[in-house]
Amino acid sequence: MLRDRTAIAGIGQTEFGKTVEGSEKALACRAILAALADAGIAPGEVDGLASYTMETTDEVDVARTIGLGDLSFFTQVGYGGGAGCGVVGLAALAVASGQANVAVAWRSRKRGSGQRPWASRLGRLPPPLQFSRPFGLLRPVDEVAMLARRYMHEFGATREDLGRIAVTVRSHANRNPAAVMYGKPMTLDDYLAARWVSEPLCLFDNCLETDGALAVVIVSAERARDLRQPPVLVHAFAQGLPQQHQTMTNYFNEDPLLGPSHACAPALWRNASFGPADVDVAQLYDAFTPLIPLSWEGYGFCGRGEGAQFDGVPYNTSGGGLSEAYVHGFNLITEGVRQLRGTSTSQVAGASTCLVTSGEGVPTSALLLRRAA
Amino acid sequence: MSDSGLLLPEFDEEAAPFWTAAMGGSLVVQRCDGCGRLRFPPRPACPWCQSFEFSWPAVSGRATVWSFVVPHPPLLPAYAELAPYNVVVVALEEDPTIRMVGNLVASADAPINSVDPATIEIGMPVQVVFQRVAEDVTLPRWVRA
Numbered sequence: 001m002l003r004d005r006t007a008i009a010g011i012g013q014t015e016f017g018k019t020v021e022g023s024e025k026a027l028a029c030r031a032i033l034a035a036l037a038d039a040g041i042a043p044g045e046v047d048g049l050a051s052y053t054m055e056t057t058d059e060v061d062v063a064r065t066i067g068l069g070d071l072s073f074f075t076q077v078g079y080g081g082g083a084g085c086g087v088v089g090l091a092a093l094a095v096a097s098g099q100a101n102v103a104v105a106w107r108s109r110k111r112g113s114g115q116r117p118w119a120s121r122l123g124r125l126p127p128p129l130q131f132s133r134p135f136g137l138l139r140p141v142d143e144v145a146m147l148a149r150r151y152m153h154e155f156g157a158t159r160e161d162l163g164r165i166a167v168t169v170r171s172h173a174n175r176n177p178a179a180v181m182y183g184k185p186m187t188l189d190d191y192l193a194a195r196w197v198s199e200p201l202c203l204f205d206n207c208l209e210t211d212g213a214l215a216v217v218i219v220s221a222e223r224a225r226d227l228r229q230p231p232v233l234v235h236a237f238a239q240g241l242p243q244q245h246q247t248m249t250n251y252f253n254e255d256p257l258l259g260p261s262h263a264c265a266p267a268l269w270r271n272a273s274f275g276p277a278d279v280d281v282a283q284l285y286d287a288f289t290p291l292i293p294l295s296w297e298g299y300g301f302c303g304r305g306e307g308a309q310f311d312g313v314p315y316n317t318s319g320g321g322l323s324e325a326y327v328h329g330f331n332l333i334t335e336g337v338r339q340l341r342g343t344s345t346s347q348v349a350g351a352s353t354c355l356v357t358s359g360e361g362v363p364t365s366a367l368l369l370r371r372a373a
Numbered sequence: 374m375s376d377s378g379l380l381l382p383e384f385d386e387e388a389a390p391f392w393t394a395a396m397g398g399s400l401v402v403q404r405c406d407g408c409g410r411l412r413f414p415p416r417p418a419c420p421w422c423q424s425f426e427f428s429w430p431a432v433s434g435r436a437t438v439w440s441f442v443v444p445h446p447p448l449l450p451a452y453a454e455l456a457p458y459n460v461v462v463v464a465l466e467e468d469p470t471i472r473m474v475g476n477l478v479a480s481a482d483a484p485i486n487s488v489d490p491a492t493i494e495i496g497m498p499v500q501v502v503f504q505r506v507a508e509d510v511t512l513p514r515w516v517r518a
Binding site: 130131133150 | 380381383387413420440441443444448449455457460462472473475485506
């Protein structure tokens with residue numbers, strides 16, 4: 001079992017912004033070097049890499065650019081925002097099983113200054129997109145708004161509920177100098193007055209479009225004890241692809257509101273020594289506000305339909321994808337590490353456990369992190 | 374993409390019967406010959422009985438609105454011109470877990486922005502209509518029943 005056998009020993013990131021100088025490759029390399037420096041580990045010691053299939057920089061380029069050692073493990077995880085905890089989890093599995101000694105996971109993206117992915121889908125569409133895009137359901141926000149409207153209808157959730165989520169996450173970004181929305185407060189009235197993007201979702205239900213990169217370094221828990229930073233243990237990890245799921249347009253099964261978190265959660269908790277009631281702080285994938293209530297419900301923090309009112313655990317304390325940076329959820333992982341080091345700008349006093357989740361609405365993944373005793 | 378800039382389906386082996394039937398004014402859904410269960414979107418085997426045998430019967434075209442959205446720009450140019458428009462997901466009368474994405478329109482030849490979104494409600498009964506959008510493509514859309 002993976003439990004507590006590996007640790008995140010280093011975290012690194014570039015600056016975040018609408019436009020950040022440098023290629024995705026250069027940003028990836030900067031973030032990885034920053035994470036290695038944070039851990040106090042030389043690049044030549046790295047022998048494992050894990051990344052997203054959507055990453056534009058391959059292992060060969062990273063390794064020869066920053067002088068990594070001979071690699072004995074390299075892997076990728078698919079499904080965009082669903083991959084984040086997965087790449088970290090696979091890196092941890094590699095270290096725990098002896099396939100690698102020092103593994104790095106990263107994500108680099110120029111979404112702020114680059115093209116929007118949905119706008120590149122021209123021409124004749126294959127299945128399954130041919131059953132949604134021709135009708136004008138074009139963007140991820142449209143696909144999630146369809147589920148959000150149904151959720152609001154079934155459970156009585158309101159725009160004000162979603163607005164409170166956006167405002168809460170923004171308030172955390174306002175305390176985080178690295179956040180794109182640092183210094184830009186938002187009220188519920190601001191939220192309610194914002195322009196529509198896909199009704200029932202408005203501008204502030206959407207994550208940012210960000211340039212930036214992040215990385216983490218994973219070593220054995222034993223090695224981590226002797227390194228520069230307080231070790232943050234990888235307590236449990238799971239992926240989740242529910243039966244009869246369809247990525248993003250998950251409208252074609254018995255109950256489309258039972259998303260990937262409902263498949264990921266049992267596998268996560270069965271390998272953990274604690275449960276939802278013991279989680280001190282959470283970093284929930286927030287490309288869109290409705291994913292937060294769906295995640296609270298999926299991971300067992302409240303009952304179905306109760307997620308929009310749930311406020312029992314502090315969440316997205318760096319500002320998340322909504323207000324810090326949208327780098328396919330990787331900043332949620334590094335913020336989880338900061339909370340357990342005690343260095344978050346919205347520190348939860350005494351936090352010793354953290355749940356981090358990846359994309360809800362796509363095949364997903366999640367991590368439980370724990371402060372070393 | 375059509376001349377109008379709207380996105381269109383390609384006709385691959387799995388889904389061509391659906392689009393060919395739509396050209397002829399018929400809504401068809403894949404049905405397993407082994408267990409009789411309907412499935413959509415199409416795929417080569419039945420996930421419930423694993424049979425690779427299937428047929429494409431016509432369904433009634435009666436459905437109810439399961440959910441809907443109203444997209445606003447930024448959108449691809451051809452869609453931005455029509456925005457705000459509606460996109461609905463409807464649940465078929467024959468099996469409410471068979472759902473299809475489409476648009477609610479005022480009549481069989483009306484555009485996707487022809488219905489006031491404020492008048493759309495979840496649960497509303499609808500009926501399929503067919504709109505030719507390119508020489509070789511007809512899309513199923515929906516009107517109030």
